Amino acid sequence: MTMGEPVFTLRETVLPTDPDAVLHLVVSTGFFTGEEIRIAAELVEENLDKGAEKSGYHFVFMETGDGNVGDGNVGDGNVGDEIVGYSCYGRIPGTRTSYDLYWIAVGKRWQRHGLGRRLMTATEERIAALGGRQIFIETSSTQLYHPTHVFYERCGYILEHTFPDFYAPGDSKLVYVKRLG
Amino acid sequence: MTMGEPVFTLRETVLPTDPDAVLHLVVSTGFFTGEEIRIAAELVEENLDKGAEKSGYHFVFMETGDGNVGDGNVGDGNVGDEIVGYSCYGRIPGTRTSYDLYWIAVGKRWQRHGLGRRLMTATEERIAALGGRQIFIETSSTQLYHPTHVFYERCGYILEHTFPDFYAPGDSKLVYVKRLG
Numbered sequence: 185m186t187m188g189e190p191v192f193t194l195r196e197t198v199l200p201t202d203p204d205a206v207l208h209l210v211v212s213t214g215f216f217t218g219e220e221i222r223i224a225a226e227l228v229e230e231n232l233d234k235g236a237e238k239s240g241y242h243f244v245f246m247e248t249g250d251g252n253v254g255d256g257n258v259g260d261g262n263v264g265d266e267i268v269g270y271s272c273y274g275r276i277p278g279t280r281t282s283y284d285l286y287w288i289a290v291g292k293r294w295q296r297h298g299l300g301r302r303l304m305t306a307t308e309e310r311i312a313a314l315g316g317r318q319i320f321i322e323t324s325s326t327q328l329y330h331p332t333h334v335f336y337e338r339c340g341y342i343l344e345h346t347f348p349d350f351y352a353p354g355d356s357k358l359v360y361v362k363r364l365g
Numbered sequence: 366m367t368m369g370e371p372v373f374t375l376r377e378t379v380l381p382t383d384p385d386a387v388l389h390l391v392v393s394t395g396f397f398t399g400e401e402i403r404i405a406a407e408l409v410e411e412n413l414d415k416g417a418e419k420s421g422y423h424f425v426f427m428e429t430g431d432g433n434v435g436d437g438n439v440g441d442g443n444v445g446d447e448i449v450g451y452s453c454y455g456r457i458p459g460t461r462t463s464y465d466l467y468w469i470a471v472g473k474r475w476q477r478h479g480l481g482r483r484l485m486t487a488t489e490e491r492i493a494a495l496g497g498r499q500i501f502i503e504t505s506s507t508q509l510y511h512p513t514h515v516f517y518e519r520c521g522y523i524l525e526h527t528f529p530d531f532y533a534p535g536d537s538k539l540v541y542v543k544r545l546g
Contacts (some may be wrong), residue, residue: 223459280533352462361528
C-alpha cells in the first residue's frame with residue numbers, strides 16, 4: 185500500500201464497542217433525531233444480545249486498518265481503529281426474500297470519498313448471498329435528505345412510493361427499492 | 366343483560382396468560398404462517414417485559430365476561446374467561462403521529478358476529494386518543510386474505526400502495542391507510 189493512503193477493512197462480526205461507536209458516528213452526520221440515534225444503537229445491542237439470525241439485524245462495518253488481527257497494527261480490533269461507516273440490514277420478518285437496509289451512514293469527516301458507495305455494494309453482495317431479491321430503503325422526503333436521495337438513485341434504487349405526512353406533517357416517507365438479479 | 370346473550374369486555378392491560386391465549390387464537394384463524402404466529406406471541410411478551418410505551422406494542426383484548434373484577438363471575442381474569450379477539454397497535458418508531466395496526470384477529474368460532482368491527486372501532490379510538498393521525502395496515506395480496514381486504518375497506522381503509530412480490534414471488538404486500546379526523 186501507498187504511504188498516507190488510508191486502508192479500509194470490512195467487518196461483519198459485531199463487537200461490544202460497536203453500539204457506542206455507531207452512536208458517535210450517527211451523531212456526527214447531523215442527520216438524525218434523538219430517537220433515531222437511540223434506535224441505531226439499540227439495533228447493534230440486539231445483535232450482540234441475540235446474534236444476527238435471531239435479532240434480524242446484520243451489519244457491515246468499514247474501519248480504518250488492514251484487518252490483520254493481532255499483528256499489532258491498526259485494524260486488529262485494538263484501540264486506534266476507527267469505524268468510518270456502517271450499514272445495518274436484515275430480512276423483513278414474514279417475507280422470504282425481501283430485505284430492509286435499515287441504516288447506511290458514513291462519518292462526517294469520511295464523507296465524499298466514495299466510501300458510502302463501497303459500503304452499499306458490499307451490503308448488496310451480502311444480501312444477494314443470503315438469497316435476498318429485493319432491497320428496500322425508507323427515508324424522509326425533507327430537504328435535509330436530498331443528497332441521500334441522490335445517493336440512493338445513483339446506487340440504482342428506484343422510488344417505489346411516497347407516503348404523505350408519514351413521519352410528521354410535511355415530512356413524507358419515501359420507499360426506494362432495488363430488485364436484485 | 367339478556368340470558369344467553371354473550372357479554373364481551375375490552376381489556377388493555379396485558380396478563381401473563383396472554384401470549385399463550387394469543388397464540389391459540391391466531392392459530393385458530395388458520396390464516397397465518399408459523400413465523401407470523403411466533404411473532405404475534407412475541408409482541409405480547411415484549412409488552413409484558415418492557416411495558417406498552419417502551420415496547421411500542423399496545424393491545425386491546427376482547428373477552429367473554431362482564432369485566433367486573435373479583436365478583437366471582439366470568440370477566441374477572443379467572444379461569445373461564447376467553448379471549449375472543451384482539452388487536453395490537455403502536456406508534457411507528459421515528460414518526461410522530463403514524464400508527465401501525467400490527468394485528469387484528471377474531472377467533473375462528475367467534476367470527477361473523479361483527480366483533481372485528483367493534484374491535485377495530487375501539488382500537489381506532491385509542492389511537493386517536495394517543496394523538497395518532499394515520500393508521501397503516503400491511504397485509505398479503507393472496508386470495509386467502511380477500512375477506513380481510515373486504516373487512517378493511519368496509520372499515521374505511523384505503524389501499525395506499527401494492528409492493529409486488531414482497532412476501533414471496535406472487536405474494537405482494539398491500540398497504541392500507543386510514544386518515545383520522
